[in-house]
Amino acid sequence: MDILMMLATTRRVLSQLRHDHRSIALILVVPALLFTAVYFLYENEVLPPGVPRTFDRVGLMMLAIFPFVVMFLVTSITMLRERTSGTLERLLTTPVHKADLLFGYGVAFSLMAALQSLVATAVAYWIFGLDIAGAPGYVVLIAVINAVLGVALGLFCSAFARTEFQAVQFMPVVVVPQILLCGLFVARDRMNDVLEAISNVLPLTYSVDALQEVAAHTEATSRLWQDAAAMAGISLGVLVLAALTLRRRTA
Amino acid sequence: MTHPEAPLAEVRRQAIPAVAASSLTVKLGRRTVLAGLNFSIPAGRITGLLGPSGSGKTTLMRTIVGAQRIAGGTVEVLGLPAGSATLRRQVGYVTQSPSVYPDLTVEANVRYFGAMHRKGKADVAEAVAAVGLEALARRKTADLSGGQVNRVSLACALVAHPRLLVLDEPTVGLDPVLRADLWERFRAMARAGTTLLVSSHVMEEASRCDTLLLLREGRLLAQLTPDELSRRGHSSNLEQAFLAIIRNADHAGTGDEPEAVASSRPEGTVH
Structure with a gap:
């Protein structure tokens, strides 16, 4: 591990992104727009007194899902380009350590994710009055861990795609099941045993659980930290798997 | 030949070849891409790697930089097995x-x-x-x-x-002026002690190299100087000479063994 090479990689990834206005818009603007759409979707909801708005529940979970989905997409395509253009092979003939590359990517996209979630959370709080008990800082923290998870999975999955088209095909396989089973549509304790068991091993589940903790309690609970630790652990594990797909020497 | 007035450093540099391959075999799947190559590349010189497309030039270069798995034999680069971590700096x-x-x-x-x-x-x-x-x-x-x-x-x-620079067809798509500039730069780098391995399928560029490795269908046809190439191919036009050598090799039989020049002189003592 060489901190300078890692930072050089972070800087390189960020300056690639800087030239790519669409990706910037996808990361920073699109979540806020979708959030607005969700708000107006539930605008005319009629609730008995004392029941929280659906928007508060769904909107909050979307703050966790955005960074995961967007970073998965952006990372898997960027890394695939790196693999197919020959730059990866070339880099691996230099002294750079694989960890420098992977963490370089991780840091770059985590910074973008932090910006994304600051924008989305700010819109949620100030414009639409998202009503949750905990501090917004925890929402941003969970969102950033989620983004790292998306980056790790994207780096890993890019190894199994040969074209950008194939990379995008991982979306319904890797991302959609997690969104379906994370507790957004049906509370997890009301799923059947099989689905709940699957849900228990999917990383996005832990972030939704963590955000529900933030929503219900003013202070950070130990369950919040457990969830965050579980997500961080899974992310690290997937990053290690991704490192194994980077081969200096190929057949 | 090493000039008698060459400085001591020059002599030392010549002592260890930059690249030494022995029975080097590489397979892609079940296909043999490089079949038992024996050669050495002298340090501080420009070595040309010539051959038709599909002859294994790129695979050989990837092997030397450590990006290609080897099926048999050995390659040493600057005295270390190809792909060693310290070589990545050099x-x-x-x-x-x-x-x-x-x-x-x-x-x-x-x-x-x-x-x-x-x-x-x-x-x-x-x-x-x-x-x-x-x-x-x-x-x-x-x-x-x-x-x-x-x-x-x-x-x-x-x-x-780098001490060893491996260039895969570096002059493709360059205009003649730039190509000449680039070759002058390569020459200057070699004078300063860098070893260069340059692949090309433009025979005109062969004349700018100190030594040539002629590759065909994964086998080493010959290792020789541009002068020797034109002598053995009976043509001052290196392309004609190369074609003549290929035809000879084809006529010589199955082509299982590289020609005598290649196997008897693996040390690159051709300067």
Whole structure:
């Protein structure tokens, strides 16, 4: 591990992104727009007194899902380009350590994710009055861990795609099941045993659980930290798997 | 031949070959791409790797830089097995299709690859100047012409000041003036002690090399100097000479054994 090479990689990834206005818009603007759409979707909801708005529940979970989905997409395509253009092979003939590359990517996209979630959370709080008990800082923290998870999975999955088209095909396989089973549509304790068991091993589940903790309690609970630790652990594990797909020497 | 007045450092440098391969065999799947190659590449010289496309040139270069798994035999680079971690600081590799980031500026590309070798601003500026792209340093690489992108890719290797520079068809798509410039630079680098291995299928470039490795269908046809090539091929036109040698090899039988010159003189003592 060489901190300078890692930072050089972070800087390189960020300056690639800087030239790519669409990706910037996808990361920073699109979540806020979708959030607005969700708000107006539930605008005319009629609730008995004392029941929280659906928007508060769904909107909050979307703050966790955005960074995961967007970073998965952006990372898997960027890394695939790196693999197919020959730059990866070339880099691996230099002294750079694989960890420098992977963490370089991780840091770059985590910074973008932090910006994304600051924008989305700010819109949620100030414009639409998202009503949750905990501090917004925890929402941003969970969102950033989620983004790292998306980056790790994207780096890993890019190894199994040969074209950008194939990379995008991982979306319904890797991302959609997690969104379906994370507790957004049906509370997890009301799923059947099989689905709940699957849900228990999917990383996005832990972030939704963590955000529900933030929503219900003013202070950070130990369950919040457990969830965050579980997500961080899974992310690290997937990053290690991704490192194994980077081969200096190929057949 | 080593000149008697050559300085001691020169003699020492010659003592250990930059690359030494023995019975080197590489397979891609079940296909044998390189079949038992024996050769050595002299240090501080320009060695040309010539052969028709599909003859295994790129695979041989990838093997030397440590990117290719070996099925049998050995390759030593600067005295160490190819692919050793310390070699990554000393070996530069320029792939055939330019492997640079199109969405970065010329300077940013060179800076990034330089950072992998702890090289700073001065080295970056030097490498960009070496390929004649100073005026375009702040332009996005995607906006450059094909030949210019090739030169960006070359600069990304030059910035590391490698002891061994492996170049896969570096002059493709360059106009004659630039090509001549580049060969002059290669020559200057060799004089300063860098070993260069340059592949090409343009025979005209063979005359600019000190030694030639002739590859055909994964076998080493011969290792010789450009002069020897024209003598053995009975033509001052190196392309004609090369074709003549290939025809001879084809007539000589199954072609299982490289010709005598190649096997009896693996040490590159041809200068």
